[in-house]
Amino acid sequence: MFIFVRWRVTRSLNIKSALHTLAHDIRDEQNKIYRRTLQNNQGYPANEDERLYEYFDRLSNSVKRYFDSQVEGNVIAAGIRLAVEVRDSKPTKIVYATFGRSAGLSSKRAETSEDIPSYEGIPRFLIDSECQGILIYNDIDKAVALNAFKKTKNDDLYKGEIVTMMVAPLNAWDGNKTSMIGILYVTSRKKNTFKEKNVDSMRFAADIVASSIAFTVNTLKNEGRITGINRRGI
């Protein structure tokens, strides 16, 4: 009995610690941006897009750590897709491209990563549903068979990495209004990992990550630090 209580207390403390890490990193990143603005961006590197990618990886790792603390075994990974405009597409096309990956997902994925058009798969469904709700995929193959999930090349190349997953819309200020600026994925190598009890945690993670990304991208854009972004891994 005491062993169980001790285990529960340790688990609870780990979850709180992971939550703190997530919020801490976001606060530090915002402070960095404020400091730069104050110093007129002097002394900072020009390759802002690469630094952005690193930040999105860090965010993914913090989200991974948060869910790792809730789920048994080291089976969790996280990824972030963001809405990007495909340059020179006519009419202008918007796709959701991967910008952040945590540990647990192969870094080689970047070489074969595919973008998901806004009118297909998960983006389309979430946009149709007022960009609300959390999706939990318990069997991806069957979801594909039912046309509820669009498989990409990486799903076949790295099959064991994602067995089940939870997906949330990243809703935040897009510069003009609140909209779905991205999608947060929390994945597992194990079957039946995610339950309804994880949904509120996912909502929290999605909200705080969305808010941070919107602030970072919109501020850097307003400061003239980014005018576009180069494709990673190319």
Added chain:
Amino acid sequence: MNKILLWFVAKTELFSCNDVSVKEIADKMTPVREETLRLPRSFAHNLRIIIDSEYELEESLKVTETNSP
């Protein structure tokens, strides 16, 4: 519960915390034109990206120069 479910938990007018199966979701996926979707155009424009196979970073896409050391 052997059938595979995709749980959709939402607080919208359409789905008030209902769980919807994959099939129900798939049935909703009718073809649509992109311009009819509510998209984050302004945000997406900030992150314009080169998607084609050339990957040449054009002048207009270059990151603004700063006084980096």
